[in-house]
Amino acid sequence: MCIRDRIIRVTYVTDNYYINYMVNYENSIGNRILDISFNQDQGCFALSTERGFSVFNSYPFKDSFQRDFNAGIGIVAMLFRSNVLTLVGGGISPQYPPNKVILWDDQQMKCIGELVFESNVKAVMMRREHMVVVLQTKALVYRVAGLKLLDAIKTFENPQGMCAVSSRDEFVVAVPDETKGQVKIINYSKNFKIVIKAHESPLTALAISQDGRMCGTASSKGTLVRVFATDSGSLAQELRRGTDKADIQSVTFDSRCHWLACTSDKGTVHVFSLDLTRKAVYKEEKKQTAENTKSVFKFMRGIIPYFDSEWSFAQFRIPDTRSIVAFGPEAKNSIIVVSYDGKYYLAEFDPKKGGACYKVIERELLLLKQV
Numbered sequence: 001m002c003i004r005d006r007i008i009r010v011t012y013v014t015d016n017y018y019i020n021y022m023v024n025y026e027n028s029i030g031n032r033i034l035d036i037s038f039n040q041d042q043g044c045f046a047l048s049t050e051r052g053f054s055v056f057n058s059y060p061f062k063d064s065f066q067r068d069f070n071a072g073i074g075i076v077a078m079l080f081r082s083n084v085l086t087l088v089g090g091g092i093s094p095q096y097p098p099n100k101v102i103l104w105d106d107q108q109m110k111c112i113g114e115l116v117f118e119s120n121v122k123a124v125m126m127r128r129e130h131m132v133v134v135l136q137t138k139a140l141v142y143r144v145a146g147l148k149l150l151d152a153i154k155t156f157e158n159p160q161g162m163c164a165v166s167s168r169d170e171f172v173v174a175v176p177d178e179t180k181g182q183v184k185i186i187n188y189s190k191n192f193k194i195v196i197k198a199h200e201s202p203l204t205a206l207a208i209s210q211d212g213r214m215c216g217t218a219s220s221k222g223t224l225v226r227v228f229a230t231d232s233g234s235l236a237q238e239l240r241r242g243t244d245k246a247d248i249q250s251v252t253f254d255s256r257c258h259w260l261a262c263t264s265d266k267g268t269v270h271v272f273s274l275d276l277t278r279k280a281v282y283k284e285e286k287k288q289t290a291e292n293t294k295s296v297f298k299f300m301r302g303i304i305p306y307f308d309s310e311w312s313f314a315q316f317r318i319p320d321t322r323s324i325v326a327f328g329p330e331a332k333n334s335i336i337v338v339s340y341d342g343k344y345y346l347a348e349f350d351p352k353k354g355g356a357c358y359k360v361i362e363r364e365l366l367l368l369k370q371v
Contacts (some may be wrong), residue, residue, distance in 0.1 A: 122161030
């Protein structure tokens with residue numbers, strides 16, 4: 001197997017995992033935020049900047065710790081709440097070359113391993129036994145023990161580093177396929193592969209549920225989020241963000257796969273019920289407890305595709321800026337939004353009635369001690 005972007009140097013390291021969301025924001029003192037990443041249970045998030053990185057607790061919100069390298073970190077990610085993080089250099093004056101993955105032990109305050117490639121790293125996703133390194137046109141899958149290359153997946157042009165990996169149960173990876181708008185899903189636990197024609201336009205957002213059984217996608221058109229079953233590739237639900245074009249930056253599932261949320265550059269965070277998906281994927285027969293809004297012209301469903309989709313169950317409004325979303329504590333039915341203009345929001349929604357979310361907390365990240 002010929003791999004153009006081969007590894008040049010490898011050092012064996014310990015496990016790591018993260019969910020990466022790229023951002024680009026310049027704050028009032030010129031310290032640009034280059035990346036925002038939630039850990040796999042969404043209990044904390046990290047900011048990488050032109051000077052280093054900061055880690056925050058998602059709920060209750062607090063500034064946990066900061067590291068000032070006086071140089072840029074383009075990607076930062078956590079392994080749950082452990083002392084191991086993954087770092088990739090970025091920004092105007094990067095701490096590390098952007099083609100190098102650094103495993104950082106924050107307790108020892110030093111690099112414990114690295115991978116170097118011939119092209120820039122777009123994202124890194126990890127489980128306890130496996131790691132996926134995303135490059136411009138391929139995703140490379142490794143076994144962490146010995147960093148043995150297991151697979152090289154060709155993808156569509158992927159400057160955003162779109163890739164989703166299940167965090168528990170079966171090892172499932174989702175990446176853009178070589179064909180525009182399609183998603184390639186590989187279940188390495190079952191040695192199973194499927195390609196899904198998700199959209200006509202190029203993909204802009206990709207998510208997978210923690211158990212690997214659901215995949216959420218959005219395209220450059222930005223009007224729909226589609227949810228597919230990863231075992232069959234069948235469409236479980238079609239969720240409508242709106243009718244006008246938008247840039248959907250993040251899609252995420254809650255830990256129990258009851259809800260999906262997405263953000264876009266339009267300033268509204270949408271929360272959708274996945275009750276219909278759960279019935280299709282998990283074969284649940286219980287009565288629906290939360291229904292998304294449907295068009296008043298639902299009698300046109302099957303005739304005009306527009307009326308087949310479901311509108312969001314709950315909404316949360318923030319200023320028109322780029323943002324990413326995660327889910328808060330299960331008992332609170334809450335979402336956490338971190339925006340590109342440096343703000344943290346915690347909002348709750350009524351799991352029975354839906355509608356407008358209630359803003360519980362708003363905090364200005366830029367007022368905290370700078371990295």
